[in-house]
Amino acid sequence: MTHTPPPGRVRRPAHAHKSRPRPARTRPRNWLIHWVLAAVGLAGALLAWAAIARQLAPASNTSLTRFDAIVVLGSAADADGNPTPTMLARVTEGVHEYQRGAAPRLILTGGVDRRGFVSARVMARTAHAQGIPKSAILVEPEALDTIQNACYAVRIMNAHGWHSAEVVSSASHLPRAGLIFSQLPLEWRAHAAPPLSPESAAYFSVAASVETLKTMRYLMWARWAERCEP
Secondary structure, three states: OOOOOOOOOOOOOHHHHOOOOOOOOOOOOOHHHHHHHHHHHHHHHHHHHHHHHHHHOOOEOOOOOOOOEEEEEOOOEOOOOOEOHHHHHHHHHHHHHHHHOOOOOEEEEOOEOOOOOEHHHHHHHHHHHOOOOHHHEEEEOOOOOHHHHHHHHHHHHHHHOOOEEEEEEEOOOHHHHHHHHOOOOOEEEEEEEOOOOOOOHHHHHHHHHHHHHHHHHHHHHHHHHOOOOO
8 A cells, every 4th residue: 555645745755864965164264374474474574673773773973082981781790700701701892992092991881680790890890800990990780781781871971971982792782782872962982892702603693683682672662661861
């Protein structure tokens, strides 16, 4: 006996329920990829800006060859409170410039480092051991970064009525220092301290990369947030 479906109902084939079409999958959002690419592009642009700023940084704003003071920028001491090669190179070059007659005094600037030593005092001890009389050494023991090095050194100079300085530091450090000193009321000239021993290309590359990052921080934030009135 054949089963007849009731009137009004259409019998569907047996396989009709087995292959219902599935809704097409929507393509996942790619906004995260766009944000990552945008962030990478922005970081690259900022690094390029900092690198260009370093290339164009002033090395002097005067034609003077004799100055009121030699400002030696600070660097951290070693674990025993002795000068590191970087600090020793800077102080030694400052001493050479003093002996050459570039200025009649040294201003050594640098505050407490991460090991608890006052950089400027370690530098002063080193300069005195190299023959500089204590009467020609001024210590600035508060600065914690290059902006403060510059600002506090200029405060000392203003207090004595001095208006010009030769700024001594490592070659990789001087472009950022130049950007900072160019904002201050001072006649100045940068002078690079040569390393005590030859530096490898890898070491110089790392130092330049670190300084580029610090320059980017200075341009984006520190020159406004850490503005200092000498």
